Amino acid sequence: MSGAVGAKPLIGLGCLGLIAAASLGFFLLKGGSDEEAPVVQATPSATFAPTAPPAVEQLGESYRMIIDKIGLDAPVVRYGLDENRIPIVPTGADAAQVVAWYDFSVKPGGGGNAVFAGH
Template sequence: MSDAERSSGTGRLLTGLTWALLLLGLWLWGREVTELRQGTSGSATRDMAAVGRPPEPGLPPAARPLRDALPQRVDIPDLNVQAPVVGRGLDGRGAIDPPPFDQAGVVAWYAAGAKPGAAGTALMVGHVDTRTRPAVFYRIGTLHPGNRIRVARDDGRIAEFTVDDVEVVDSDRFDAHRAYGPRRPGRAELRLITCGGTFDRASGGYTANVIVSAYLTGTGV
């Protein structure tokens, strides 16, 4: 984006379309998960054999999920990111409410969903940039399978995740189930989501989302 766009009032707002898609996807996915839990109560147990198997050659096996604990900080060593985590709900449009722009170095965790390190898919969102500078998730699109993400929890443990997928998804091809649902039942998974693609001045937002998928592979203190 040009310097002129960066300085404009519209150039650095998160796209309403992008976050609305996040909202719609989250609502639909929440319904699917609820129905799945009610209708197939034994599925997660049967799929626990998948925990411990590498998802693809070269990646470590999945670790067993941890007990619930609140996230406090997310570290991405390969990007030199260390950011505090705040629990957020849904905004007026139903999208995950991101931190204010004056807190562009803060990551928002969807507090009604899974806790990082526990079974399920924990969702975290962050700004890609502000009107004047890059923000906390500016470079997450450069991650690749094998990179590590560490989440410090309030039980004193570090949930260590390994990236297994990075996607840039056009807004008109957004797949809610893939974005928010587990890639393998029984695992503890993590999604990092931000805006991506190009900035469309006509719509006032970005044309895509960056979605980083990771899974629990270890713990530390």
């Protein structure tokens, strides 16, 4: 029983030590000074100048996406970004008949990551 009674003061002392350490850490992180930090002004950087979206360009009959399991056999067509840098997607009557390849990614068959879209 004496071991349990002697542990209570040690727990209390440990809690006081944690509180003191937290207070010291807060003081050190704050910097210990009431002076305000100087205001840093941002300098303007180059702005994005939008360009006209590239024309849709057929890559050629040699580039087709074929996925037998779902019955897909469609030509791959080159697409880019619009003036807001949003990917242009295939629209219109032939949208379901083509696969978009985005020219900001590796060309199909180029051995890297290529970005495609289709519906």
